Amino acid sequence: MVPRDFSRLFHDSRCGRVFLFIGGIKSMNFKERVVKSLQTILQDKLDGQTIEKLIERPKYSHLGDYAFPAFSLAKIEKRAPQQIALDLAKELQGDDFAKVEAVGPYVNFFIKHDELTSAVVSTILSKGNQYASQSESKGNVTIDMSSPNIAKPMSMGHLRSTVIGNSISLILDKVGFDPIKINHLGDWGTQFGKLIVAYKKWGSEDEVRQDPINNLLKYYVEFHEEAEKHPELDDEARLWFKKLEDNDEEALKLWRWFREESLKEFQRVYDILGVTFDSYNGEAFYNDKMDAIVEELKEKDLLKESQGAQIVDLDDLDLSPALIQKSDGATLYMTRDLAAAIYRKNTYNFAESLYVVGNEQSEHFKQLKAVLGKMGYDWSDDIRHIPFGLITSGGKKLSTRKGNIILLEEVLSDAVRLAKAQIDEKNPNLPNKEQVAHEVGVGAVIFHDLRNDRLDNFDFNLEEVVRFEGDTGPYVQYTNARAQSILRKANHTVDATPSQLELTDDYSFEVAKELLKFNEIVQRAAEKYEPSIIAKYAINLAQLFNKYYANQRILDEDKHLNARLALVEATSVVLTESLRLLGVNAPKEM
RNA sequence: GACACAGUAGCUCAGCUGGAUAGAGCAACGGUCUUCUAAACCGUAGGUCGUGAGUUCGAAUCUCACCUGUGUCACCA
Structure with a gap:
């Protein structure tokens, strides 16, 4: 077994032969070797870059390890590619490769087995898990991921965002970025009005304490069933959400409680998955930052009234308008995401800002980028939606509201x-x-x-x-x-x-x-x-x-x-x- | 209707910026444990790469049209 501190042992015991070792690493680039040997012959016909682009890896190992197709030379030389390949192969014979062989219009290069194996293996053993890592620092990347909704259980849909975001953070870290994982919790919005109404009508404190998420979910589903028959429930819900926004004490207390219980349960799942976050700033966090956004949009003369709502017109970019403020004055998803994007830029000065969110929201992120661009933020180009596909069950979309979920x-x-x-x-x-x-x-x-x-x-x-x-x-x-x-x-x-x-x-x-x-x-x-x-x-x-x-x-x-x-x-x-x-x-x- | 994404073996999918004989896994059938973990390995069978044009020496890959599926399309997130 190789001891853990292998790399140190290696260098200590072999400092007299460092040159030899470096030689081993250098010869890791076998493709370059193929390019160079071709280049010396083809100097006046093709440059190194072109050759490198043409080199391919054959599908079958009996056709060698690298191959050079002679089609483009055939055009230049006006000769049959098969003939060119034969001539090239003849010229390329030598010690650099185990074999160089023309097969049809291709020149196939065979790397010496022992040479490649020893170069690769010695490199890996000396670098350990740093093999293929890059140390050059490339800046912060914020990753918006997971983002479950309070008072709802995590479903397979959240798994995708969580697990993809987590993996991307690990991959980016390996190539030199500093990932910042942000759990943009769905902890605000009209659904809390609904939840409060449902809790007050059908819920009990005991039930929630015993099994918070499942019972909160039960209330929520029940609300939607009832609201179909009694639409006045929706008005009641809107009222309670308004109370929440106005810092009504009863509403706030319930909201905090629901949030806290939910977070505890989420944490259990994250522990199982082995995922951690650098920030849990969710939607509620941006509540007090919304007015400033609306103001800024107004100042920059981007807001327009349409059907009683405040929008940013994106017609010139072939996008539907971004809704900033509802006709009743309440802000929306878009407004919060604008606030969040700006906050993240100011706080983390990201090189890139990623959003690991389902593909069905791609329109939203196009709008988000567009509005930020119109606001004059050139970093809107650094915003990237990382979409993923839908998980269905029995061919149907998963819907919390309809109770069709996979826990x-x-x-x-x-x-x-x-x-x-x-x-x-x-x-x-x-x-x-x-x-x-x-x-x-x-x-x-x-x-x-x-x-x-x-x-x-x-x-x-x-x-x-x-x-x-x-x-x-x-x-x-x-x-x-x-x-x-x-x-x-x-x-x-x-x-x-x-x-x-x-x-x-x-x-x-x-x-x-x-x-x-x-x-x-x-x-x-x-x-x-x-x-x-x-x-x-x-x-x-x-x-x-x-x-x-x-x-x-x-x-x-x-x-x-x-x-x-x-x-x-x-x-x-x-x-x-x-x-x-x-x-x-x-x-x-x- | 507009836009986005997808259509490859019975099923789930690979196939990188166009290249040589379209590959895995599952399921089916057959073989391999006195030897390093059989959660493995080997073999057989299975394909008009949605359809039709175009670009190219060459197209599953690029372009266009069409067909099919899914998603989105103003006060949800």
Whole structure:
């Protein structure tokens, strides 16, 4: 096993050979090597940048590790690309590659297995979980995420925002940003008028104390049912919300109580998920900042009256108008988000401001950006809506009002229970069963949510969500646990000198090539705010490692033992780090 | 109706800025545990990439039209 303070040990014991080590790292850029060798031949025809853009990674490994298509040269030279490829391959023979071969119109480059493996593995072992990290500081990024509504239980819908936002924060942190996670709680609005009315009519203090959220929800659903028959209830609700806004003592007291009880329950779910926040400033927090916004809009001559309401006209941008103030003078969602955006800029001076909110609100965020732009804030360009797809149940949209919800906490506890049953069956002597069951069950749910493109809609299906086989979180965790198990059994301190890490078989080579890709994977995930890129990568790496594991004996006492163990260790580092970036734990045993 | 997002194997989905034979997982069928955790591995079967044009040496990928699904479209968030 590699000791924890491995990197220090490495440098101390090998300072005499630092140059050699640096040489190993430099040669990590194999693509560059391909570009350079082509460039020396093609100087007058194509520049380096063009060549680099043309280089691709073949789909099949029998076609090499990098390939150069000769089509664009064919145009320049007016010759058949097949012929050009043949000529190029002939010229490129030499020590730099294991093989350079023309196949049809392509020149295929084969990297030497031992060279690539040892370069990648030594780099990973020396950097540990800092592999693919960037230290350059890129500034603050606020992330608006989770944002459940007070007095309503967290549903699968909130899971998406929470888990995607959390993963994005981890990914951005890895590439050098300072994420600030903001839970913009839905703790204000007319629904509190409804809730107060419902509580006063049908509720009891005892009930709320016993099971706050479920009973508050019950009142809320009941209100909507009754209000269909008795519309005057809505007027009553509006009245109570007005009281709340006017700091009426009874209304405020109830509001505070509902909020406090709700937060306690949310916290329980966040603890299960392992998610923390830097701010819980929700809608209510901006209450006293609304007038200033309305004033500012007025001053900048952006407000217009329309049908009794105050709007900002966005016709010139092909957007429907942004509603700032209702005809009764009350402010709206948009107004609060304007206040929040400005407050966040002033408080955090963000480089980017992200909103992890469902796709159905994309229009709203376009409007928000547009209004901020019209207000003269050039940083409105730094505001980004990170949308995600809808979760449905039985093909229907989830609606708190109609009582059609999937309780997040129930899903999580089901998942943990099933994970526990799995452990009892497969590994009954495992120490720490409860802890591992928790990590595996919750990991399955989180991973399931992150493995697909954010924007994909999906219909909820418990069996699907808590599956432990195939393309799942537990599969990745299991792969890592097997790797760890080997390292435990080996009881061997890995020597990370590049010359001690050379492997030549195809299975290990495929693993090493995948490990090499981690850098650009992290980069792409950060650029696209897309955790699924990491999740897919983790599955891919796990698949390749499992093939290696199934086909090559690792714990054999021969001269390559150290190299094989080093590859296992490096794989475990990257699998663990991939899972961490998704917000999933990687138990060492399961 | 307008706008947005989507349509790839029976099901759930990959397929990066266009490139060589369209890939995984589930489900089905068959094989692999005296050897490093079988939550795994190997094999078989399964596809008019919604439809039709266009751009290109080359299109699942880009453009346009159409069809289908979902969402949004002024006092909810």
